[in-house]
Each structure stands twice: as C-alpha cells, then as structure tokens.
Amino acid sequence: MTSIRVERALTQSPHVVWEELRHIERHVRWMHDAVSIAFDSDQREGVGTSFRCITKVGPITLLDAMTITTWVEKAAMGVEHHGVVAGRGVFTLSPRGTGTLLTWREDLLFPWWTGGPLGALVASPILRAIWRKNLDAFAATLT
Secondary structure: OEEEEEEEEEOOOHHHHHHHHOOHHHHHHHOOOEEEEEEOOOOOOOOOOEEEEEEEEOOEEEEEEEEEEEEEOOOEEEEEEEOOOEEEEEEEEEEEOOEEEEEEEEEEEOOHHHOHHHHHHHHHHHHHHHHHHHHHHHHHHOO
16 A cells, blocks of 8 residues: 655635535546546535546546545545555645645555556656646635
C-alpha cells in the first residue's frame, strides 16, 4: 500500500470549500486526471454514493469504481476505490484562521502487472504532482 498526501491552504471558510467539494459530478472540472464521472447510484452525495470515474494519466486510462465511505459536512469526504488500483482516499477540511486547509490523502494498492510496489514508487511523485495541480485548479473554482 502506498500513501500519497497533498494539501492546499485556501482563503475560503470550510463552509464555502465544502459547498464546491460536495458536488462529485463537478470534480472533472478541476481534476486534470478525471475524464468523466458516471453515477451508479441514484444518490449523488453521502455515504453509499457509488460512481465510476474514467481516469487518464499520460497514456494510461483506467476505470476507477468508487463508493463514498465517509461524509462529514464541511469536514471530510472519503472514498473506497474498487478499480484496477484499489484503496481508500479522503479529502479533509481543517479550519485555518478564516480559511481552510484542504488535505487529500490516498492509500493505494497497485496491481502486480503495473509493477506492484515498484510501480507505486514510480507513480507516486507523478500522482502527487498532478493532485497538487488539481488542488490549485480547485482553489481557482472558489474565486
């Protein structure tokens, strides 16, 4: 299992940040690696929401099936990945003065045919860089 963590200080309150983050279908607007999102459940938010995300990193395109496992208003949104790359991820919002520290952590298990732990070692800095850019793009949606 590989852990990847990125964070971004935002000037907006957790309430404002959450009001954008909670809309899963909008994540493709700021996640450069997310091509599309299609819901598998009738619900669009909260624990139990399930969806598929086509993810593209360079020449690699994967279908990532996810289920929301944590939903704490203005504080956290967690997912379980059921796709080729399995694991868990969570966005957490922590108040910082009048702003918010947005943290994105993923604990991922890469399959053997991607090199397993060695593939994860190679992929981690690439994903970290992409996700930092994603958080920058997310911050731009709030202005």
